[in-house]
Amino acid sequence: MSVNRSKGRWSAATILATVLMAGCASPPPPQAQAAAPTENAPAPAAETAPAAAVNVPDITAINQTSCPKQAASYEEWVARFGAYALHQGQSEKVVRTAFAGVYENPSIRDRAGKQPEFVTPVWTYLEKAVSPERIAKGQARLPENRALLAEIERDFGTNPNILMGIWGIETDFGNNFGDVNVFEALSNVGYGTSRKDFACTELLSALKIAAGGKIAPQDMIGSWAGAMGHSQFLPSNYLTIAVDRDRSGAPDLWTSMPDVFASTANHLVRDGWQRGQPWGFEVKLPAGFPYQEAELDIEKPVSHWQQLGVKRVNGQALPALSGDTAILLLAGHKGPAFLTTKNFKAILKYNYSTSYALAVAYLGDRVMGGSGIQGKWPVDEPQLSLAEREEIQQRLVDLGHLSGSVDGVIGLKTRKAIRLFQSRAGLPADGFATKSLLLEMRRRAAG
Ligand SMILES: [Ca+2]
Known part of the structure; x- marks a missing residue:
């Protein structure tokens, strides 16, 4: 940078x-x-x-x-x-x-400024974050770290996928911290x-x-x-979470990979990472799926999704997983869908962005030989400007579906309000803010 x-x-x-x-x-x-x-x-x-x-x-x-x-x-x-x-x-x-x-350094305060005019679509972000070049870069760094990653998995329960994923997304495998x-x-x-x-x-x-x-x-x-450093720890995280794995006297997140991986693993475990569980996987939702249930705060046992007809993306039945799970849609009902576990939430504690967490999960899986996302992203969907995102929020406020500030950030509250509008309009309640949604809102307000 x-x-x-x-x-x-x-x-x-x-x-x-x-x-x-x-x-x-x-x-x-x-x-x-x-x-x-x-x-x-x-x-x-x-x-x-x-x-x-x-x-x-x-x-x-x-x-x-x-x-x-x-x-x-x-x-x-x-x-x-x-x-x-x-x-x-x-x-x-x-x-x-x-x-x-x-x-x-005035550029620092400029970076912390107001909402961006356009929000990078998740597919564009993933294309860069999990590029073939980056996957190859991660695979090249595997042999020298394989034994260490196995030791960390034994001691912390965090698999190599997740540690390679975080390392790659946070700092491009140490190339840019x-x-x-x-x-x-x-x-x-x-x-x-x-x-x-x-x-x-x-x-x-x-x-x-x-x-x-x-x-x-x-x-x-x-x-x-x-x-x-490699794991991008804030100083307070360093003091409370970082691990001096190589016993040099202090955690060194800049030059010691044992310290880096153990510290990242400790961060994840502290936030609920479960040994032996995947972060989740891609799924196929059946026709008529109740899209209002596709939100990270709606947690259900796997059996609930099985009863609704959710399958793995390859058509197989969902595996038995302990604990509650949630369905994640990042680009509405036309885009890919994922079933996520508590481990996905542990990734979110590292950086609270669902796009970030999905990039970490997929980069790790790809580096370790897994396949990519099968579903198609709605890449032709026009981007919404800040004014348009704010207009959607203002219309939701006017309809009594949303309270609070109109800031152009489409978060959980706004998505829930959009779902309410969609349900009442007879649309799939996926909470996805799109141009067609805005046009429908304008049409109804005028009529
Ligand atoms: Ca050390």
Whole structure:
């Protein structure tokens, strides 16, 4: 991932170093100076301190006992967070070292912005996420990891499919886990977006990791959103879930595959992964299937679906599975259908997106030799613009089917409202927002 680093370079590092030093009786230790960025680095901070530095108060003079909500600049936010971290018991040395190389990164706050004009259709997303190239890439990485994956399955109950799937979707099998330092990523989220409490919590966790002394702050690299390493763990996840499988003294999610796979497995197990169960599989729904039951929060035993006539996509009877299952449709009644288990929900805890979870599931299966999705996606379905998605929601509100904000996000609540409209209109109640649905709504409102 490339980020725009043209603006504000140095400033936060300079200012934090300056304000922290102001409170020190002695000069900072050499390592704090060494931690400053070296790539295209200007002269040392003291010689190039921008005029803006004098406008920022001394961090030791800042009484910051909670996560900073107001700041006139990125530099001030970092200084205030630094004061807050000291208040929370972090050492000045750890704070100074951690923030020595950060700078303002406006592209981070742009990414966390408003709803997109168009939402990528699930089939387009899957085509890229589970491409033949990526499947081949995963298969190439299997031999070197096969024994380790077997050991993890023995100890955690997570099969190789799911671990390869998550590794491939999260970071393209380690080829891309982001290039942003976690302190830079999260301080920009804290300053530039509304997710300030999230940023403060995660930054304090990141400081705790650094304070452990086993992972250097500058090595804590990840996405613009603060997800770190091969498994894309947030710092708080690292502290509570990550596993030091290779017993080096700390979980290393950047270079140790035993630690990476064990940490991912631990995440899944904590969220209910059941040994020996599949995530689910593709199914064929019979004519007249009650589509309003195809939603992840409607959980039934397999026998319920058998009675309704649901079969595996190859026509075979559904296998016996313990626990409740749910039917998933991601593109309405014309698209593929899936029967999912609790394990699918464990994948969703990793990243709450059904498209993401399906991509993880299929990539893992394909890497391990399984076949792809058989059903046909409605690829000719026109995309809905933000205005059209909002219009559907507004019409549902006007009809009394939906309450709450009109935000263009077609989530569970909106789908349920669409199903209500569809049932009353005698349409298959699949909850899928389409252009034809919108046209039908307009037609009925006019008539
Ligand atoms: Ca380790």
